[in-house]
Amino acid sequence: MGLAFITLYFAHHIEGAASIWILALYAGGLMLIIFDGKVTGDGTFGVIGIILMSLSVAVPTPGILYGVLAVFGFLLGIVGALVFLKVFPRRGLWDKLTLKDKLSSDSGYNSMNESYKELIGKKGKALTAFRPTGTIEVEGERYSATSGGQWIEAGVDIEVVSADGTRILIKKMEQASQTSS
Numbered sequence: 001m002g003l004a005f006i007t008l009y010f011a012h013h014i015e016g017a018a019s020i021w022i023l024a025l026y027a028g029g030l031m032l033i034i035f036d037g038k039v040t041g042d043g044t045f046g047v048i049g050i051i052l053m054s055l056s057v058a059v060p061t062p063g064i065l066y067g068v069l070a071v072f073g074f075l076l077g078i079v080g081a082l083v084f085l086k087v088f089p090r091r092g093l094w095d096k097l098t099l100k101d102k103l104s105s106d107s108g109y110n111s112m113n114e115s116y117k118e119l120i121g122k123k124g125k126a127l128t129a130f131r132p133t134g135t136i137e138v139e140g141e142r143y144s145a146t147s148g149g150q151w152i153e154a155g156v157d158i159e160v161v162s163a164d165g166t167r168i169l170i171k172k173m174e175q176a177s178q179t180s181s
Helices: 002-013 018-040 044-058 064-087 093-097 114-119 173-180
Strands: 123-126 133-138 141-146 157-163 168-172
Touching (some): 002 018, 002 064, 044 064, 114 157, 168 173
Antiparallel strands (some): 157 168
16 A cells, blocks of 8 residues: 555656656665665664655655655654554464475475385286376286376286386386387
C-alpha cells in the first residue's frame, strides 16, 4: 500500500525533467536505508537515507507548508510502520507457504531403496504392459519399474538395466542383449 501511495503522490506532483532527479533522490535514500540494514547496521546511512527520501517528498510540493506537512506525513508513516512491526506479532505467512525442512539422510530420512541396486543385470518378466511404467517380477518379487519411454507388452522377458534407489529401469531381453554387444 505504501508503494502505491508514494507512486500516486509522485505521479501527481512531479512533471518533466524534475521527475528524474527526484525519483533518483528517493531511490538513493531507499538504497541507503537497505545498505544500513544489511551491511553497517549503525543507523548512520539509514538516517541519511530518510533525509534524502524526505527531501524528495518535500521538493515537488507547491509551497513550504505543503512540503512540511508532506514530510511529516512521510515520517509519521515510517514511525507507524515501525510501531506496527513491534506491536503486532509476526504471522509467519511465508513459513506456512514454504518448505524449510530438508528431508536429508543426515536428518534420518532416506528415500533410496538400496536393495534395488542388487537387481541390476537380473532377468525377469513384465507383469503389466509398460506405457512407460508398470510392474515386473524378478526372482519371485514384484517391483514397480519404468521402461524409459519404451512400450513393452505384458509377459515379455525383461532385464534390469539400472536402478538408482528410487527407480528401476528395464529393457526387453532382445534390446538388452543388443545394447550390451
